[in-house]
Amino acid sequence: MTSLKNLHDFDKISFQKDLIDWFQKEQRDLPWRKDKDPYKIWVSEIMLQQTRVDTVIPYFNNFIEKFPTVDALAEANEEEVLKAWEGLGYYSRARNLQEAVREVKEKYNSQVPKKKEEIASLKGVGPYTTGAVLSIAFNLPEPAVDGNVMRVLSRILSIWDDIAKSSSRKIFETAVRELISHENPSFFNQALMELGALVCTPTSPSCLLCPVREHCHGFQEGVEDHLPVKTKKKKPRSIQLAAAVLTDQAGRLLIHKRPNKGLLADLWEFPNVELHLSFSDEKARLKDFLKETYHVTANPEHFLCSIEHVFTHLIWNIRVYKGELQTSVTESDKLKLVTIEEITKLAFPVSHQKILKAFLKNSKL
DNA sequence: CATGCGTGGTT
């Protein structure tokens, strides 16, 4: 572990003041900063995981309007919660949040717990979110180390550990425990993150505008552009899929609910199958798949569109066909026929929203 | 501890 040698002659008190004073003046007016309701802080922190502030704002406002309290979210249908999360990504966050909120309702009388061990044990609440809720909502001096904090502190303290490694977080937690203001831990943590978002940005940080420039070892050493150290990620692999938009005689569409674990868990989709190299005729493969897997007879023969969808770790290339159902379908929890009206109530991944959009556009012609 | 898990914006 890094020695954090730069902490020895670090003017902690002056740093805290410069940082917090700047935050008091310059902080953005964000919807989750209107009050200190721990439930709202919690929701915002889950949504903000790996997600930009500008993206989160409308989702947060809509979500809080629909589910204003712990009880409201605990009592909602999962379908409704996923619909409110549709398009935000990382959908297990939504299911974990609802599971955790239900635990808070049952075990803690609908009050978000203040004990670290209790909040940390909730589903979807890891080390960062634990510290964020404890410090921001309850003003307790706990570190909340996210990517911003690691970037900012790696520069200020000239820490050269690779922040892509999961072991590095502890180094920064140690640094925050040493530096955090016990008078205002909430503002201290938020200020570190806000500084990372507004000034100490990943590329071309605005050092000349930085309120803590005089405390920054990275700037003094002229190495701010070389920090943080972060190893590259691997390229995504690509997967070939064939999908079918199938209608019955009433014009209803056949949809399938994805498994409750893994990629896009619990979201709805149009029936689709992976195309391995061994299949040369994708329309025949799709037709066989529908028959074998869903016991559905159909003719997905008219090419509709081709869609590329990029995830963090893989790329879907979907070739989409449309057709008609030729026999009746046995519906279930996982397989449904829905009208265009009904389909809008269900949560679909963006890739399949693109398919629906292409189908609707094509149908009108 | 490395990997799987979304999406849209920037450079």
Add this chain to the structure above:
DNA sequence: TAACCAAGCAT
């Protein structure tokens, strides 16, 4: 435009 990023967590 491909690469990189944005307030991480579960496994």
